[in-house]
Amino acid sequence: MVGSGHLGANGTVEPLSEDFDASAVIKEPVPPTVAESENVKRAIVLGKNVHTLCLEVTEPDADDEITGERDAYMASVLSKYKKSLTERTKHHLGYPYNLDFDYGALSQLQHFSINNLGDPFIESNYGVHSRQFEVGVLDWFARLWEIEKDEYWGYMTNCGTEGNLHGILVGLVLSLTLFNILQIWKEHDYIVKYDICRREVLPDGILYASQESHYSVFKAARMYRMDCVKIATLHTGEIDCNDFQAKLLLHKDKPAIVNVNIGTTVKGAVDDLDLVIKTLEDTGFSRDKFYIHCDGALFGLMMPFVKLAPKVSFKKPIGSVSVSGHKFVGCPMPCGVQITRLEHINVLSNNVEYLASRDATIMGSRNGHAPIFLWYTLNRKGYRGFQKEVQKCLRNAHYFKDRLREAGVGAMLNELSSTVVFERPHDEEFVRKWQLACQGNIAHVVVMPNVTKGKLDDFLNELVEKRAQWFKDDKFQQYCIASEVGETCCLCPLHKGK
DSSP states (O other): OTTSEEEOTTSOEEEOOTTOOTTOSSOOOOOOOOOOOSSOOOOOOOOOOGGGTOOOOOOOOTTHHHHOHHHHHHHHHHHHHHHHHHHHHHTOOSSOOOOOOOOGGGGGGTTSOOBOOSOTTSOOSOOOOOHHHHHHHHHHHHHHTTOOGGGEEEEEESSHHHHHHHHHHHHHHHTSOSEEEEEEEETTEEEEEEEEOOGGGSOOOEEEEETTSOHHHHHHHHHTTOEEEEEOBOTTSOBOHHHHHHHHHTTTTSOEEEEEEBSOTTTOOBOOHHHHHHHHHHTTOOGGGEEEEEEOTTHHHHGGGSTTOOOOOTTSSOOEEEEESTTTTOOSSOOEEEEEEHHHHGGGOEEETTTTEEEOSSSSSOBSHHHHHHHHHHHHHHHHHHHHHHHHHHHHHHHHHHHHHHTTOOEEEOTTOOEEEEEOOSOHHHHHHTTOEEETTEEEEEOOTTOOHHHHHHHHHHHHHHHHHHTGGGSSOOOOOHHHHOGGGOOSTTTTTO
16 A cells, blocks of 8 residues: 555565654663762763664665555655654754744745855855845844944854854954965075965964853864863853953953853853943953854844843944844744854955855855745744744743742743743653753753743643652652752752742
8 A cells, every 4th residue: 555564675565553653663762860969970861872763775676666665665654754743843842943833835946956155145156046035134134133234244054053153263263363474485486475364273362151152152162273261150041250350361362252142052041241341341352352252043033022131233342143043933944144244254255266256154055945934934924023922932931930830840030031941850751752951950941932831731730740750759859950040949848948
């Protein structure tokens, strides 16, 4: 029967069982956790080994075009996989992805290989591109972050990490020595040539980032061989500017490249941009001696629509801002937006004859479909649409935090955030079912536009039932989260009532 079999060892089609799940062909137990004590640190619980779950690629038989058996098999696998995705989407709470979108109108474009290789503002010889959509999206974000069209440069990245890599690279290049002496030996002659160097190979600037910055920031430091100074944070996850100043004073002779978080990964904390700038200036760093990159992966798009929230604006002395397109906006493929000042990008740009364009991006080929998806949803929602969604997320986040605490679960919610932090569940299967992100004794739920109060209630009801089992007969002890979120947010026996 069409769509109801799989290929056996001899290439013939065998029936698939009714309970076949394309995302979990082979069951594998969750790796055991290490009990935490004063002398034993919790082991990181890694996910399942995908090699035990992969769907093998096999060669088609000679008569497959006639029998259609392989097409039937693949249709069956995809159908089952779609059901699996639908089920997993119902139980998605821990990662900042807006799963509420409908791009059916764009399906007509999936037949084209759209590639925006090179500079988005200079057309290349490859004609199947979407630069007109990409620049429209960039202009929208430039208005949001208050920089004129003729003063900015940017591009659509493949993810938020690429935005961070690019922003930090621009800061690094600007911090380095301008000229490099190249000595070229020629027969009978010495020629000394002064040329603008590829300054990214002569690292001088120091990268400063809070310890709760996204891991891609520290990846950038390793990739670019930069000195990186980690700054302590407050219980909220916000950068501690007293520690920041103390560490700046140790390196006053070096330019400062500073990563400012517009929403940290775990706690959703927003660094005080104005205080960071004041700290730099008070410590004696003039504006030509520091560069600020703002990592706004999630909240970079939410904060402009929060009343009384501090502004992320190029009217302040910042160098770049990046945001993810697949998070709050809601896009089916990972993507992002990176904006910097036009004056900064010239030192990174190369003319590429092969493309008939310039290139200052990190990647070569860039997804040309992603700009169309973002252009489509920005036009449909507009500023007012995003404002409504932000307000809804913040309301639901406060509702969820209050319900957790009413149920005796320690919880914290930062003022400008929709990320609710609470005690880590004791059951890794429960963690995986709801796709929670965990770190130490805490987990979090990121309340996105697709997360309703009903979904939060379902999660909380199941969590309360599980906790009754975990804490029965002192099988487990309630986690103390005071060291991670502060005593006032912890409801363990030691801190409850304080």
